[in-house]
Amino acid sequence: MDLTESAEDRAFRAEVAAWLGDHLVGEWRDLCGRGGPGRDHEAFEERLAWNRLLAEHGWTCLGWPTEHGGRGASLWQQVIFHEEYARANAPARVNHLGEELLGPTLIAFGTPEQQQRFLPPIVAVTELWAQGYSEPGAGSDLAAVQTKARLEDPGTGGGPEWVVDGQKVWTSNAHVSDWCFVIARTEPGSAAEQRHRGLSFLLVPLHQVGVEIRPIEQLTGGSEFNEVFFSGARTDADLLVGEPGKGWGVAMGLLGFERGVSTLGQTVGFARELDGVIARAKDNGRIDDPVVRDRLASLKVELSAIRSFALRALAAVEGGQDSAAGGGAGSIFKLAWANWHRRLGEVAMDVAGRDGLLAQEGTAQGYDLDEWQRLFLFSRADTIYGGSDEIQKNILAERVLGLPRERRPEK
Template identity: 65%
Template sequence: MNTATDDAAFRTEVRSWLEANLAGRWAALKGVGGSGSGEDAYDERLAWNRHLAEHGWTCLGWPAEHGGRGLSLSQQAIFYEEYARADAPETVNHLGEKLLGPTLIEFGTDEQKARFLPKILHVAEMWCQGYSEPGAGSDLAAVSTKAVVTSSEGGPGEWVVDGQKVWTSWAQKSDWIFVIARTEQGSTRHHGLSFLLMPLDQDGIEIRPIEQITGGSEFNEVFFSSARTDESMILGEPGDGWKVAMALLGFERGVSVLGQQVGFERELDDLIELARSNGSLDDPVLRDRLARQSAEFEIMRVNAIRSLTEATPGADNVAKLVWANWHRRLGELAMEVCGASALTAEGESYDLSRWQNLFLFSRADTLYGGSDEIQRNILAERVLGLPQEARG
């Protein structure tokens, strides 16, 4: 078996398929989506995502027994590289395909896998993540949303959930939510948590979109008032929620990072082209900063691939620090490349350009998913063994 030959043939297959399919009906979706623009052509991108599924281009790393293609890491990386090169639109099924799906495969019962995996594979049901709360952002162990089991005569029991989640991406477009809830009365921190699967279309759940500085509303508040889900809709055992939640975050910072970098590479390439076309590339300082940004991206990409094959303590935390700050600097650099025109919005309805969206949205990169301060504390205390930070 010649891996290099197989990978080259696979690259040709991916490139040819994208070239043939990003035409006609789908041609207008090239470059659509990305930082701060996730609402753009959402329905059309959903249809494109389902088109990918019909032709076997979703769930690439899932085992074949669960409907995936079981591709190697190198072939998954090739797909994402070619996807970026083709300027294909951002997909909409990230949370289901790359986070919940692998977590279900690892922790789910046979019944749960049979119920949910095919729907995720075919982009038939959309998922959102119920982790953060107003009092539990980067400190996930502080969640206070509660769930208790009630039983009914002659029927299965149900989890009854009360509480609130926030910064819930695409809740308003989703069918289901996976929720970290406290299921043991009197428990604290990492103990007594459970990982529940809940349908969103019910009276006990209210979704309120949050208007962002970009003008969009990708994030939401989600309120649970005696919301219900079947007692069987739990991953792992009651009290295993922290273990399951951390495993899911491992998938988030694992192979799915390769998908994230599709957008990063496209943004960088397009910004360099903009600098070339508007003459700002002639400025030696800007040219040097763009070259540095490009070199840092290549290092970041190689390290992302290496981290998938080498178990290094703290690698996920380092990766989060690196990509978040790289992307934030890219947004700042975009404003300088655009020049004075970056200071004003277009039209009366606050129509932001792609680069203004990038700048504003990327300000949050160093906060969500664990702030820089949290990542550095984890590295210092858990990896380097330094004294714990004083906590009031």
């Protein structure tokens, strides 16, 4: 793995850093560090405006082909952008689900008509997307989805439509989104047979009668997660991606895009958080405790190893290897960073000592949290969302190592 940047890549890094330095000033400078996991409620409208400024200057959808509105940037240039964006502490973007997940899925699986309709608004950040996967009884076990959709002709002259009934949960930012990509069961009875069959991948508008969105208030004060109820919600028949009943392949293809180049930018953000915890330990004297010092040193070494692993995995992707050929790289990386981040939250509380137990007054919910308290609470979810630790370990055991499948409960 050669990590030496070419002259072209160095020039691109300088271009990204210079643009961010020139534009993260004035009102935009005040947004630095705002948003992100557990904090998506912060300055949402302002961050949306910032995202649209990025779009105007060609800084969205970098890796998309130019014919679909992207820049056709190489894998390493995309890594460079995310790293420099994180180093600049630029505000968290609001269009991740559209840009990083749905867009590449439509490019890979969508029809020309779907691409022409939905890709330009994603590039311009004029339509926002939510992900309709998890349900109360189907989280990491996505094949247990019970939301149903049936094809109906309403007889109004507008053509057939899919009618959707069911419930989704933990739907990030659904309350501020325009559309939702939904996994629904379109073949009655398929759940009792081969559960992966009979599912379809639908594009459903959220601003309609038949869709109710209820934000879920969290301990951290935000409410970016939601429950979404579909009761006779409708979407056009041609807004099904792929073939009817074969949406599992599309859904898995989308998840393959989830752990892409942005993860390396994520490690830069983690390094900033670790540096902040170390600085606090120096300020309050906790750095003199050999146990605390050892834990901080371990976190620093482990983060370096995680970044090196991510680079190696991306090099494998660049060489044409898939996740299995790369040794289950996506699952390994998820296990590594999620558990590392969770431990960072625990160490941050140990460094804070008794002060970490005290919240501040003055908000609508009666208390406010500092960044370390919020880190500790929200990082408890890191090993659950995006595929729980247990699911990642099963994937590695069964699909990569070829071990016997876990015993499933009898029906």
